[in-house]
Amino acid sequence: MSGIPVPARLSQAASGCRSSSDETQAASGCRTSSDAAQAASTAGAPPAPPPLAGIRVLDLTRLLPGPMCTLHLADLGADVIKVEDTGAGDYARTLATSPDASSSRMTAWYRAINRNKRSLAVDLKAADGHAAFMALARAADVVVEGFRPGVVRTLGIDYDAIRAVNPRVVYCSLSGYGQTGPRALAAGHDVNYLGYAGVLDHAGARNGPPALANLQIADLLGGAATAAIGILGALFGALRHGVGRYVDVAMADAVLAHQILALGAFEDAGQVAPRGDDLLTGGVPCYGVYETQDHRWLAVGALEAKFWRRLCDTLARPDLVPLQFARGDAGERVRATLAAIFMADTRDAWCARFRDVDCCVTPVLSFAEVLADPQFAARAVVIAGRDGSRQYAPPFALSPCSFAVTRDAPVQGEHGREVLREAGYDDRAIDALIEAGIVRVVTAS
Numbered sequence: 001m002s003g004i005p006v007p008a009r010l011s012q013a014a015s016g017c018r019s020s021s022d023e024t025q026a027a028s029g030c031r032t033s034s035d036a037a038q039a040a041s042t043a044g045a046p047p048a049p050p051p052l053a054g055i056r057v058l059d060l061t062r063l064l065p066g067p068m069c070t071l072h073l074a075d076l077g078a079d080v081i082k083v084e085d086t087g088a089g090d091y092a093r094t095l096a097t098s099p100d101a102s103s104s105r106m107t108a109w110y111r112a113i114n115r116n117k118r119s120l121a122v123d124l125k126a127a128d129g130h131a132a133f134m135a136l137a138r139a140a141d142v143v144v145e146g147f148r149p150g151v152v153r154t155l156g157i158d159y160d161a162i163r164a165v166n167p168r169v170v171y172c173s174l175s176g177y178g179q180t181g182p183r184a185l186a187a188g189h190d191v192n193y194l195g196y197a198g199v200l201d202h203a204g205a206r207n208g209p210p211a212l213a214n215l216q217i218a219d220l221l222g223g224a225a226t227a228a229i230g231i232l233g234a235l236f237g238a239l240r241h242g243v244g245r246y247v248d249v250a251m252a253d254a255v256l257a258h259q260i261l262a263l264g265a266f267e268d269a270g271q272v273a274p275r276g277d278d279l280l281t282g283g284v285p286c287y288g289v290y291e292t293q294d295h296r297w298l299a300v301g302a303l304e305a306k307f308w309r310r311l312c313d314t315l316a317r318p319d320l321v322p323l324q325f326a327r328g329d330a331g332e333r334v335r336a337t338l339a340a341i342f343m344a345d346t347r348d349a350w351c352a353r354f355r356d357v358d359c360c361v362t363p364v365l366s367f368a369e370v371l372a373d374p375q376f377a378a379r380a381v382v383i384a385g386r387d388g389s390r391q392y393a394p395p396f397a398l399s400p401c402s403f404a405v406t407r408d409a410p411v412q413g414e415h416g417r418e419v420l421r422e423a424g425y426d427d428r429a430i431d432a433l434i435e436a437g438i439v440r441v442v443t444a445s
Contacts, residue, residue: 048400050077055235058083058136059117060157061146062090064216065223065251066174067113070144072228074116075394075403078142081419082119082410083133086440089121089412090114106409112391114409120420121413121440122433124155129438135423137162137169141238142231144172148187149179159246168244170234174227178250188252193218197255198262206276222254277327279303285334286311286324289364296347297364300338310359315341408444416441 055078059070067082067090074080084090092110120136123129134157137143143162145152152158152173159171173179176188183196194200194217195210204211215221227249234245261280265272277283286302302308308324315338323334342350347363354361365373371382371390385391386408394403416439420430433439 048402050402051398052076052078055079055141056139057081057142057144058133058140059144060152061144061174063092063095063146064113065219065227066144066146067092068220068224069172069174069227069231070117071113071115072224072394073142073231077402080117081136081415082114082117083124083136084119084121084412086121086123086413086437089119093412106411108389111385111387111389111409115385115391115405116407117410118407118415118419119410119413120416121442122416123438124157126436126438128433128436130156132420132423132425132433132439133157134161134165135425136419138165139423140166140169142170142172142235144174144227144231146174149173149175149184163244166244168238168242170231170238170244170247172227172231172234172247172249174223174249174251176250177252179248183252190216190218190251193222193252193255196252198259199255202262202272202275202278202281204275204281206274206282208276210275218251218255222258223249223251226251226254282335283327283331284325285320285331285338288335290339290342292342292347292350293344294346298342298347298350299362299364301360301362303360307359310357311361314354314357314359317341411442411444413440413442414444 052073055073057070057073057078057080059066059080059082061067061070062084070078070080070082082090090110092113093106095110096107122132124133137157140162143157143159145157153161159169159173162169162171175184176193177183177186177196191200191212194203197218199217200210200212203213227247230247230249234247238244261278262272265278272278273281273283275281280287282288286308287300289297289299291297300311302311302324305324309321312318312320317337320334320337323330326334345353350361351363363369370376376382379397381393381395382390383393383405385405391405416434417427417430420433420439421427425433430439434441
């Protein structure tokens with residue numbers, strides 16, 4: 001779209017996802033859907049460039065939802081430039097999620113979601129800093145921002161300002177409640193968006209409080225993934241038709257828009273089931289979690305009649321077959337019966353018993369067990385970054401493969417000089433910006 005040449009290191013990534021070095025192989029995280037697809041992708045064919053090679057993204061976001069969105073774009077080959085302030089920058093670098101973690105070094109979760117990106121630290125409030133950003137924006141394909149509504153307009157870098165110099169730009173604003181509406185300016189976090197979208201009201205055990213998950217549903221699946229979908233759709237349109245678009249993503253909206261079963265229940269019955277009493281939250285015996293003798297858990301998902309019958313056959317309880325979807329007192333009795341049965345042995349013993357039974361009875365794994373799980377290993381979901389840290393490969397496998405970890409997560413302002421050179425600044429002009437404190441350049445150690 002913009003015709004910007006891909007930087008040299010990104011060009012190297014585009015040449016393929018495997019090399020003869022073990023280190024490169026570990027960092028590549030190459031994922032394909034089958035051995036045949038992998039063979040086809042390497043059988044004498046030239047390496048496929050990443051799908052977004054040549055696309056430049058200016059990323060004004062920080063913390064989690066925005067950087068996770070732009071990680072997807074970076075892993076697809078886009079040149080993502082983290083545009084940070086010259087003060088704290090993206091404080092995810094040192095915001096430890098564990099009380100035992102050191103606050104003096106780059107956090108693992110920052111490294112995981114900011115690989116394959118470059119960093120420019122610039123003071124957008126200074127006239128020369130604003131000019132530097134606009135020089136980059138003139139040739140950018142995508143701009144992503146995560147400020148509260150109105151902030152980018154104050155800074156003079158809103159969609160109208162960028163569109164005036166780059167009509168084909170795709171500009172995404174990612175916020176909690178969107179750019180319009182009575183809550184547009186309100187602060188929020190994942191728990192708040194889930195509360196407003198009705199998720200918390202019916203998530204949890206019967207007669208208990210709303211349940212919280214440590215997976216940020218609104219931030220990541222509502223915000224990051226939804227924003228990436230909107231950006232990619234708008235980018236395709238810009239490339240095909242030459243028309244840019246503004247993408248307004250509200251994390252609360254995105255969560256609500258995925259409440260499909262709740263909406264269906266409300267439309268069909270006029271109400272949703274009480275917490276812990278609908279089909280997927282413990283309302284029926286065939287779908288739920290059951291504790292085992294060693295205080296571990298089994299996940300039972302025997303929703304189909306054939307699965308439930310096989311479960312009952314394995315437990316030698318044919319009398320339970322007609323009670324798959326029992327509710328009320330009958331449902332309580334069936335759940336209590338299953339609870340007593342599963343409590344009689346350990347989790348792993350039950351897993352061994354159900355190993356060859358096709359009925360959706362599986363272990364609830366600890367995270368340490370997840371990282372060692374053979375299925376995820378076979379799919380190369382967990383990979384090693386260039387610094388050796390464990391990270392996730394993209395959650396999609398492409399054939400031919402084009403994903404590689406070509407850059408570690410940047411330190412603040414690490415790529416300031418090269419990015420500004422690409423925007424047309426010479427070394428003398430860059431030095432002047434640095435001396436004035438408008439641009440901060442830090443060399444990676």
